[in-house]
Amino acid sequence: MYLRKAQYHETDQMGFIHHSNYIKWMEEARVAFMDQIGMGYAEVEKAGVVSPVTAVSVEYKRPVRFSEEVGIQVSVLSYSGVRLELEYQFWLMPERELCTTAVSKHCFLKEGKIVSLKKQLPELDQILSSVR
Amino acid sequence: MYLRKAQYHETDQMGFIHHSNYIKWMEEARVAFMDQIGMGYAEVEKAGVVSPVTAVSVEYKRPVRFSEEVGIQVSVLSYSGVRLELEYQFWLMPERELCTTAVSKHCFLKEGKIVSLKKQLPELDQILSSVR
Amino acid sequence: MYLRKAQYHETDQMGFIHHSNYIKWMEEARVAFMDQIGMGYAEVEKAGVVSPVTAVSVEYKRPVRFSEEVGIQVSVLSYSGVRLELEYQFWLMPERELCTTAVSKHCFLKEGKIVSLKKQLPELDQILSSVR
Amino acid sequence: MYLRKAQYHETDQMGFIHHSNYIKWMEEARVAFMDQIGMGYAEVEKAGVVSPVTAVSVEYKRPVRFSEEVGIQVSVLSYSGVRLELEYQFWLMPERELCTTAVSKHCFLKEGKIVSLKKQLPELDQILSSVR
Numbered sequence: 001m002y003l004r005k006a007q008y009h010e011t012d013q014m015g016f017i018h019h020s021n022y023i024k025w026m027e028e029a030r031v032a033f034m035d036q037i038g039m040g041y042a043e044v045e046k047a048g049v050v051s052p053v054t055a056v057s058v059e060y061k062r063p064v065r066f067s068e069e070v071g072i073q074v075s076v077l078s079y080s081g082v083r084l085e086l087e088y089q090f091w092l093m094p095e096r097e098l099c100t101t102a103v104s105k106h107c108f109l110k111e112g113k114i115v116s117l118k119k120q121l122p123e124l125d126q127i128l129s130s131v132r
Numbered sequence: 133m134y135l136r137k138a139q140y141h142e143t144d145q146m147g148f149i150h151h152s153n154y155i156k157w158m159e160e161a162r163v164a165f166m167d168q169i170g171m172g173y174a175e176v177e178k179a180g181v182v183s184p185v186t187a188v189s190v191e192y193k194r195p196v197r198f199s200e201e202v203g204i205q206v207s208v209l210s211y212s213g214v215r216l217e218l219e220y221q222f223w224l225m226p227e228r229e230l231c232t233t234a235v236s237k238h239c240f241l242k243e244g245k246i247v248s249l250k251k252q253l254p255e256l257d258q259i260l261s262s263v264r
Numbered sequence: 265m266y267l268r269k270a271q272y273h274e275t276d277q278m279g280f281i282h283h284s285n286y287i288k289w290m291e292e293a294r295v296a297f298m299d300q301i302g303m304g305y306a307e308v309e310k311a312g313v314v315s316p317v318t319a320v321s322v323e324y325k326r327p328v329r330f331s332e333e334v335g336i337q338v339s340v341l342s343y344s345g346v347r348l349e350l351e352y353q354f355w356l357m358p359e360r361e362l363c364t365t366a367v368s369k370h371c372f373l374k375e376g377k378i379v380s381l382k383k384q385l386p387e388l389d390q391i392l393s394s395v396r
Numbered sequence: 397m398y399l400r401k402a403q404y405h406e407t408d409q410m411g412f413i414h415h416s417n418y419i420k421w422m423e424e425a426r427v428a429f430m431d432q433i434g435m436g437y438a439e440v441e442k443a444g445v446v447s448p449v450t451a452v453s454v455e456y457k458r459p460v461r462f463s464e465e466v467g468i469q470v471s472v473l474s475y476s477g478v479r480l481e482l483e484y485q486f487w488l489m490p491e492r493e494l495c496t497t498a499v500s501k502h503c504f505l506k507e508g509k510i511v512s513l514k515k516q517l518p519e520l521d522q523i524l525s526s527v528r
Contacts, residue, residue: 008427008437009282009420013275013330019185020159020273023152024405031404031463041404042463053151057189066277067427067438140295140305141288141414145407145462152405156273163272163331173272174331198409199295199306283449284419291416317415321453 001071002029003093006064016063023056026088026102029072033086037131039124048110049120051084055105062092062099069093079128081118083107133203134161135225138196148195155188158220158234161204165218169263171256180242181252183216187237194224194231201225211260213250215239265335266293267357270328280327287320290352290366293336297350301395303388312374313384315348319369326356326363333357343392345382347371397467398425399489402460412459419452422484422498425468429482433527435520444506445516447480451501458488458495465489475524477514479503 004025012018031041044051064070071093077085083105090100108115117125136157144150163173176183196202203225209217215237222232240247249257268289276282295305308315328334335357341349347369354364372379381389400421408414427437440447460466467489473481479501486496504511513521 007420007424008276009284009423011277012272013277013279014182014184015277016184018273019188020152020155023155024403027152027405028403040463050146052146052148052195053192055189055191056151057187059187060185063184067436139288139292140408141291141416143409144405145409145411147409150405156271159273160271172331199304278446278448280448283452284416284423287416287419314410316410316412316459317456319453319455320415321451323451324449327448 001073001091002032004028004070004072006066006068006070008066011066014063016065019058019060022058022060022090022100022102025070025072025090026056026058026104029074029088030086030104033074037127039121039127044121044124047121049115049117050109051106052109053104054083054107056102058100058102060100062097064090064092064099070099071096076128076131077103081116081125082114084128133205133223134164136160136202136204138198138200138202140198143198146195148197151190151192154190154192154222154232154234157202157204157222158188158190158236161206161220162218162236165206169259171253171259176253176256179253181247181249182241183238184241185236186215186239188234190232190234192232194229196222196224196231202231203228208260208263209235213248213257214246216260265337265355266296268292268334268336270330270332270334272330275330278327280329283322283324286322286324286354286364286366289334289336289354290320290322290368293338293352294350294368297338301391303385303391308385308388311385313379313381314373315370316373317368318347318371320366322364322366324364326361328354328356328363334363335360340392340395341367345380345389346378348392397469397487398428400424400466400468402462402464402466404462407462410459412461415454415456418454418456418486418496418498421466421468421486422452422454422500425470425484426482426500429470433523435517435523440517440520443517445511445513446505447502448505449500450479450503452498454496454498456496458493460486460488460495466495467492472524472527473499477512477521478510480524 006017010017010021071091073089077087086104088102092099138149142149142153203223205221209219218236220234224231270281274281274285335355337353341351350368352366356363402413406413406417467487469485473483482500484498488495
């Protein structure tokens with residue numbers, strides 16, 4: 001679980017964390033998740049592969065305030081070798097109250113063209129297939 | 133249509149506008165849309181009503197680069213008096229190539245409680261019902 | 265003068281535009297200024313030259329609120345061929361009340377090394393020397 | 397020392413962390429510093445006192461890349477009871493190479509008016525006087 005403290009610069013005049021920041025937190029949690037399963041972003045980009053976001057959806061259930069801590073859990077929702085779907089659960093800590101759920105979709109590009117991970121990064125392909 | 137130039141500080145190291153910025157652009161286009169239909173945000177907040185985002189979903193079809201101009205069209209997808217759903221189409225200008233579509237969902241709060249616009253802001257209720 | 269409307273997503277829970285956004289507004293005004301004097305960023309980067317910020321300083325005199333419009337005036341404070349110093353005046357519109365002043369310092373890099381604009385981009389060198 | 401990992405969403409197309417993010421990192425380090433000396437932001441704001449930034453200056457000595465970790469050291473440069481000046485040193489970890497230095501200036505407001513901390517928050521006044 002990726003732990004993240006809500007920052008003052010992330011609040012808006014409604015007194016809560018602005019909803020756009022959750023997209024950034026999803027990316028931070030995703031980067032930590034990739035590191036954790038053994039295929040960091042930097043390593044993937046070194047292989048010439050980038051993994052752009054093709055879609056995101058977020059459901060905000062309960063607002064987060066400055067200085068509250070959120071724990072974000074990432075899991076693989078689906079993986080086809082060509083497309084990857086990740087799910088995110090945002091838990092308000094330490095009570096572990098679910099405050100937000102989200103999904104992001106990704107493809108894999110090399111030199112601007114969609115590629116299969118099985119061929120380009122078989123190691124990551126195997127990991128993503130197994131953590132499903 | 134809300135026109136927005138993609139800024140340098142919005143790019144990431146992939147060389148495109150970072151996907152989190154679209155959530156901010158949606159808000160900018162929504163604020164302009166509300167102004168245009170005659171009920172600006174400032175006026176709504178003055179009535180003690182806030183309209184938090186309860187959900188967003190974005191589909192990225194084509195990336196946007198620094199200094200490109202995007203035109204964002206907002207329309208009411210559904211409105212129930214209590215809940216509002218807005219749709220966004222992002223057009224790359226001046227070719228008018230569709231680059232992104234998105235949806236945001238909103239409720240209306242007064243003193244922290246969900247309220248019906250029909251009672252709280254009948255004028256805005258009438259406008260939103262008619263622009264559907 | 266570069267005109268910029270303060271956005272909702274730029275506010276913080278103090279009810280004003282968060283001070284970090286002024287650094288982004290300076291960049292936006294600088295990009296517009298470069299376009300206007302005839303040497304757009306995209307053109308400069310196409311010549312393989314980047315112009316990183318080496319220092320910034322900002323004095324906040326009066327806060328800016330959501331939906332207020334600010335006009336930003338950019339001028340060349342000093343230019344040596346190798347180093348460039350720009351000055352920014354932020355005017356609250358339409359009253360033209362001075363709300364912020366700022367300075368940014370820049371060098372010019374080609375392939376990671378500091379270069380003289382006189383040699384690399386003589387056209388821009390001439391323009392910057394004349395608008396001083 | 398406040399430790400901060402540079403995030404992907406903070407990069408720009410030059411391939412480095414965008415310079416505007418340092419202002420946010422200064423705030424994060426400042427909030428952690430206040431917590432550590434025993435007067436958290438939340439506590440100060442609960443007393444009706446806000447501490448807006450009246451000026452910032454940053455000198456960028458060496459760029460930071462995605463996934464690099466930075467340690468930020470905050471110290472009190474000057475404190476008069478009415479005005480506070482903080483200094484920041486950004487160290488690239490784990491080599492502890494100095495990459496950025498910065499200063500922020502603050503006043504203290506209660507109900508929109510400049511106040512002396514000695515009267516409003518004598519406890520914080522004493523702490524700030526002693527950590528100088």
